[in-house]
Amino acid sequence: MSEFETTATARSITQTAPASPHRAGLRVIAFYEIIKTLCLLLVAAAAFHLDHAENFEHMVHWLEHLPLTDSSGLRWKLVSTLVDFGPSKFVAVGLVTLGYAVLFGIEGVGLLMGKYWAEWFTVIATASLIPLELYETLHRFGWLKLAALVGNVAIVVYLVRVAMQTRAMRRMQ
DSSP: OOHHHHHHHHHHHHHSOOOOTTHHHHHHHHHHHHHHHHHHHHHHHHHHHTTSHHHHHHHHHHHHTOOOOOSSOHHHHHHHHHHHHOGGGHHHHHHHHHHHHHHHHHHHHHHHTTOHHHHHHHHHHHHHHHHHHHHHHHHSOOHHHHHHHHHHHHHHHHHHHHHHHHHHHHHHO
């Protein structure tokens, strides 16, 4: 074997990382983050679309005339909230939503690519929102809010464990 072939073989061996036993879990979290990204992009597009007064009025009119039995008054509460909110604030909603979409997209792509930094990036980003989720769940309880809170706590705990094991494996190499 020539010197070039030996060097190339050595490089390929050192560049391949050992298969992580947590690869499947990381992929599930990555796909979850990418799904959140896509949903937030849809919300941002809708928010930018509702910035125009005409589109906003069409939506309010549509909500007012939905043929639903209105036992809880939720629809009227939504219409009232939207009218109070007004079309001008939807640009801010769209920008904030886009910011979160970028954050979740970076997390998801980084985890899919198997990047070590993405594990810690996801831990920090997700853990930073847990106090707000906890407050919101305790202040206005909802089963969906509780499920999101529990899911995000589980993701943080899982990723911290994975990242610590990855760190230990890197030190041994």
